[in-house]
Amino acid sequence: MLLSVLREVLDYKYKAPQILLSPWSFSFKFVLLISSVVFSITQQIIIAIAYVIALLSILLVLGLWRSTIYIITSILILHASMTLGALLLHGDLARVTRFTLVAASTLPVLVLIASTTKPSALKRMPILYLLSIVFNNVLREILDVVTVYRARGVEGLNYWLRVIIASITLSISRSSSLIDSLRSRGIEVEKEH
């Protein structure tokens, strides 16, 4: 499930409406992200919930239905487990709800950003630029690695452990090739020795 969500997010750039891809829309999405946090903390719960539903509907309308389902399920699981914890430990239920709301309102925006931002839109922010490139590269390779594990019949816990280990080694080894590639284009990303 998680992997097909990742694939959906990675491939969305190629069919997204042009307006969402433009560099200036990134600032808009960024403002949306900040306001999500503020909104879900300060507004009445019912309004905050309506806001979350509105955001999720946007994702659905855009065609990102796998991600939408994924967000809803993970939020429900998060909320249920935190509520259970709060009940057992006599914690503050209102806080749990607020926390869930923050997560529920920022996740759709993060998905929107991840699925509609081309690296070139971030060029003026070197750190974000590099992060988005590494993110993009490593995710794609993990999807390949996963196919190989599946083909070899690796399953269960062992499968997930291997995927996690591969992700870590890949991000470390790939970031040095990526730094080479950026430098070869005249983009200096870390101080030279």
Add this chain to the structure above:
Amino acid sequence: MITVELINVWVYYGDKSVLKGISAKFTPGVHVILGRNGAGKTTLLRAIARLVEFRGEIIVMGKSIKGLKRRDLVKLVGYCWQNPYYGFIEATVRDEIRATLDTLRLPGNWEVVKLLVSEELMERDPFTLSGGEAKRVSMASILIADQPIWLLDDPFMFLDKSGVDSILRLVEYGRSRGKTIIATMHEVFYASLLKPDTYIILDQGVISSSGEWQSLSDDVLEKAGILPRGEICASICTSRGIRL
């Protein structure tokens, strides 16, 4: 005119020395660096592109590369890395090719792109390209800046016949425009196709032999762990009118 000069260049990875006192001079034309896997070919090119720390001196177009700003160095030296997939940074082939130009604020030489990448590929995601397409796109994304020095790390990797032909056209184009082209590989057959002017054989970080391409003997190749020019190679080359 000497365009690239290495003077006693040493490269270490940790305690291990990978290049051990390399000295060499290159002029405009085509030069191949041959050597078995792990001989240090990639490291040598990365040193010229100042992507690894090295001891000694490397002079490009009369300037020590140690003193150059990255952007100025990149305008002189075009380094095309070995595995294309490890270097893609953009979401479409067009953006990938434009990336260097945007950074260097250059108009770019689109002739190079035409030789390597067909128009249909332009809106594709670089990661979905086949090996050969990826290799060509990654080379185009660097050489579009029209540097006088081209470093091609294993340019034939992944390529089929049409890919090989496009690299040969590229190299011919570069030669006719006075570029200094340094290409690494471990197959003497591919090297022959490039009609090089000179060769260097690298073995365990030292130059075990070098000279005019015509003077390269099978003996020397075999000693360095490279397949010599066999019958098959000879017949393919002869049919292309290339003298071995």
